[in-house]
Amino acid sequence: MSIAERKAREKAEREKHIMRTARQIATDQGWNAVTIRRLADEIEYSQPVIYAHFRNRDAIVAAVAVEGFGEIAAILRRATEAARNDRQALENVATAYIDFALGQSALYEAMLVLSSGLRFAQPDAPGELRDAFQALSGVVAPFCQETETATETLWAALHGAAELERHGRIRPTLRARRIEMIVQSLLTSGHAGPNA
Known part of the structure; x- marks a missing residue:
């Protein structure tokens, strides 16, 4: 060496x-x-x-966030692989996303709450950010023609649900029902395919 x-x-x-x-x-x-x-x-x-x-604390937060996106991408891919069909893959991914956000609260905060300077949806975005988005879009694609917009909508819904629950604003006991409703609304709006 x-x-x-x-x-x-x-x-x-x-x-x-x-x-x-x-x-x-x-x-x-x-x-x-x-x-x-x-x-x-x-x-x-x-x-x-x-x-x-x-260069500063924000740069450390950004580095931790990039690492977190790599971790969540792997978790979402495993959730997809464990599914028997496309609908179950979507449900598994939605559940895994919220479980990650609640179970890794500080990491999730670095990824999507704190200012990090990371550029999302840009050609120069770190590969980990693109991988996480692709892990979400992969389970959306079978059901929606507008895959990117539908993926962003799913992401927004999951993020909102996770943040509200994380801060005690909504009932944890209804998490599974909320996930079911998010999945169903995506299927209904996206002209679901045969595996819905």
């Missing part, structure tokens, strides 16, 4: 360590507790070392 390769690997490992620590602090105490000073204290790096990797 060359010196340049070793330095690149060490840099990547430091960045991962910073991100893991930020994510743990956010999980334990919320994102307001994640500061450059706090990270430096926790991982025993100087603040300039952290700034050498991330």
Whole structure:
């Protein structure tokens, strides 16, 4: 291994360590507790070392968010693969999405609530963002001609349901019924195909 390769690997490992620590602090105490000073204290790096990797806290949040989109894309693909038919795939994905949002609250907040500067629906969007969108659109496509718009609508509905439940605004006991209604409304509006 060359010196340049070793330095690149060490840099990547430091960045991962910073991100893991930020994510743990956010999980334990919320994102307001994640500061450059706090990270430096926790991982025993100087603040300039952290700034050498991330220009500010928002850049750390964005890096954590990109990682989260990679994770949710994999979860949604597994939910699709476990289905017996297209409708069940859509239901599985909707359920997996909300379970992720509620089970990984701090990570989800970094992905879709906090300001991260990430550019969605753009050619230069990180691949993880595109993968997550494709995991959603893959289960929408069998039922809707306007796949992108229908996917955005499904995403908006799932995000809204997750955020309202996450903040105690709607009843958790009715989560399955809400998912059923979201899926049914998509099927009804999208001119559902034979597997509906």
